[in-house]
Amino acid sequence: xxxxxxxxxxxAIARPWLAVGNALAAALLAACIACASGTAAAxxxxxxxxxxxxxxxxxxxxxxxxxxxxxxxxxxxxPIVDKLSADPQLAAVTVLEADYDKETALxxxxxxxxxxxxxxxxxxxEVVRSTGQTDPAVLRALFARAx
Numbered sequence: 001x002x003x004x005x006x007x008x009x010x011x012a013i014a015r016p017w018l019a020v021g022n023a024l025a026a027a028l029l030a031a032c033i034a035c036a037s038g039t040a041a042a043x044x045x046x047x048x049x050x051x052x053x054x055x056x057x058x059x060x061x062x063x064x065x066x067x068x069x070x071x072x073x074x075x076x077x078x079p080i081v082d083k084l085s086a087d088p089q090l091a092a093v094t095v096l097e098a099d100y101d102k103e104t105a106l107x108x109x110x111x112x113x114x115x116x117x118x119x120x121x122x123x124x125x126e127v128v129r130s131t132g133q134t135d136p137a138v139l140r141a142l143f144a145r146a147x
Contacts (some may be wrong), residue, residue: 044085045099047106055121061093061146062121066112068100073116076134083136084143093146118147 046049047064055062065081067074085095098106100115110118110119110126120142128145130138 024109044081044095044097047096047103049106051094052096052106055094055096056124059122059124063093063095063143063146064098064106064110064119064121065095066098066100066107066115066117066119067098068115071100071115073134074100075137080134080136080139084140087140089131090140090143090147093143095143118142124147 052062052064065077067078081095081097084090085093100107100112106112112119114131116133117129118133118139119129120127124146128142130142132143135137
């Protein structure tokens with residue numbers, strides 16, 4: 001194998017990793033800029049019983065989002081939830097994403113019967129819930145009820 005061929009082969013192997021590295025660097029830079037500029041985003045995190053109990057006990061603004069990977073409505077809702085979670089005006093709202101198929105105890109305790117359901121808490125108490133909503137303005141207003 002010639003040296004020239006070896007260099008081309010190594011470059012071909014490295015090229016996809018450069019793209020991943022560039023994307024990671026861009027995401028890190030965006031996060032740093034957001035932190036430095038004082039803009040914060042709402043926390044969108046996977047559901048855990050500990051996080052849920054802690055948010056309720058502290059009276060934090062909280063939205064529990066029941067979703068399923070197979071749910072077409074949830075697939076429409078997800079980019080809206082992502083956008084709302086990045087909105088600085090909703091930065092105080094914690095969004096816990098609960099897997100509809102796995103979180104059976106939570107579903108039972110909150111009397112959830114369908115995926116694509118949002119349950120909104122303010123001061124540790126449920127204030128509103130919505131199922132199947134895909135209008136961004138309505139979901140924004142729903143999230144704002146937690147504040």
